[in-house]
Amino acid sequence: MSLWIWLLIACALAYAWKIVGYFVPAKFLEDPRTSRIAGTMTIGLLASLTVVNAVVSGQGLAADARLGALAAAAIALTLRAPFLVVVIAGAGTAALLRFLGWS
């Protein structure tokens, strides 16, 4: 139940960001620092989420089939594969490695 509450708060705040751009005077957001932080934070969060999903397990680190998925995704992206293909490459590699016995 409490997950629902945080989920709905996240939805409300997401809309708040979006609508703020339409109402806040341009001057207010024009400070180059604001857009720079929005940009660096996007990069930082996505990098962090990638790492967490690849090697973190609870409060420790683990090297398992997910590392294979990371490598496969990187190769697919280098080959300019579309998003869905990258995701399938990641899933397929992790599944295959597990099938072969690597956790």
Add this chain to the structure above:
Amino acid sequence: MKLLASPAVKVGLSISIATGLYGISFGALAVTSGLNFWQAMALSLLLFSGGSQFAFIGVVAGGGSGIAAMSAATLLGMRNGIYGMQLNALLRPTGWRKYIGAQLTIDESTATSTGQTDPAEQRRGFWTAGIGVYVLWNLFTAVGALAGSGLGDPKQWGLDGAAVAAFLALLWPRLKGREPIAIAAVCAVATVGAVPFVPPGVPILVAAVVAALVGWFSHGRRDEGLEPDVEPYTHHAGHHQDAAGTHPGAQRREGTEPEAGT
């Protein structure tokens, strides 16, 4: 028929199909992360921003709390505020269009709109991509969520690997140049370093703080990292023109000039 002759509508439709399709992976991952069908749908219907939605379920899947998931999703949504400001200057929506348009303000609609130069085309691009992605993204989220819940053990199908790949794919287009790569590396290290010391989900917020500090103190391009997830115009233009055209930041000055004049 006449509408289909518009280049912005064509690009908007193709980007809607490409983006909408990967709603399948969001839906499937959401239910295997522990969300139920309606929670997955609520994120797609109400939150409607791919990166933030994946962040929310990514934190939940890692055992993080609801508040950590909400925080990560919210911080990642900040860039939509910047997009909103650019689109407001560009399209000048009025009345209810502002409120509906705000919900449709995402990477894809912003990129499709700002990639056009004619104001009517910019408007068509925004609404085509915005509505198109919204409809298909939600449709395919439902398909993915229904399919995902029937899969049994998600690990057997490598769905945790799919999440890793999804985040890397969202990050990848933003890693143009040395600085964004350095920011990503520093934040990755900060995350790993924080893992043993703080509860699950919080290392992601530590990385967000590090990234914000880098943004505050460094003096790189002001629109670093605001390249949208997608490059709708790669097939239509040369690289240089493309880089300038799809950049939401690139047209910002042009878009806000009339404002300064009045």
